[in-house]
Amino acid sequence: MDIKQVQELIRFVSKSGVNEVSIEEKDFKITIKTNQAPTYINATVPAPVMPAAAAPQPAAVAQPVAEVKAPAAVAQPVENANYITIKSPMIGTFYRSASPDKPSFVNVGDEVKAGQVICIIEAMKLFNEIESEVSGRIVKVLVENSSPVEYDQPLFLVEPA
Known part of the structure; x- marks a missing residue:
């Protein structure tokens, strides 16, 4: 195999x-x-109901507003609809270079071609070279070096050529 x-x-x-x-x-x-626990997303914010009952607490209103704004920052890549997202094909540990003393495969601003190695993902003691599926320019690296990644997690934003 x-x-x-x-x-x-x-x-x-x-x-x-x-x-x-x-x-x-x-x-x-x-x-x-796989030991994947289900992911739950709480889309409702119960805190706004409490200020209606206790109107003299404006500090309680400011806190839920900050919580609502935080998920909006996560949705930021939607604004960049002309960018292509390169996603992780597997679960593992993301590495930007072949070893700590080697340069990164790609950096922000670098031009990549389809089939070019852009990172490594270590899974089950195997180092898998991840190749770009598109040609273009790297706009953003979305994952920190040596951090765990999930299947289908965005790794890079690429402006297509």
Whole structure:
């Protein structure tokens, strides 16, 4: 089983919702387990109801407004609709370079071509080179070096060429 097959298997397990997959061949064995907890998003803000009952507390009103504005900052890439987002094809640890003493594969402002290695994601002790699917200019790196990434998490914003 080669790296591409392992990556596709990881993608399949992530998308299908299966908790565990084991494959055993003559000289190769792989087990993929997911421990993903469900993600809950609380879209309602109960705090505005409280100020209506207790009107003399303007400080309580200011705090929920700040909470409502925070998710709006997360939606900022929507404004950049002309940019293409390169997403993580797997769960693992994101690295911008091949080793700590090597330069980054790409930096903001660099031109990339389809098929060019842009980062590495370590998954199950395997270092997977992630290639750009588009040609263009790197506008923003969305993940810190050596940080964990999830499947389909945005990694880079690219302005297409």
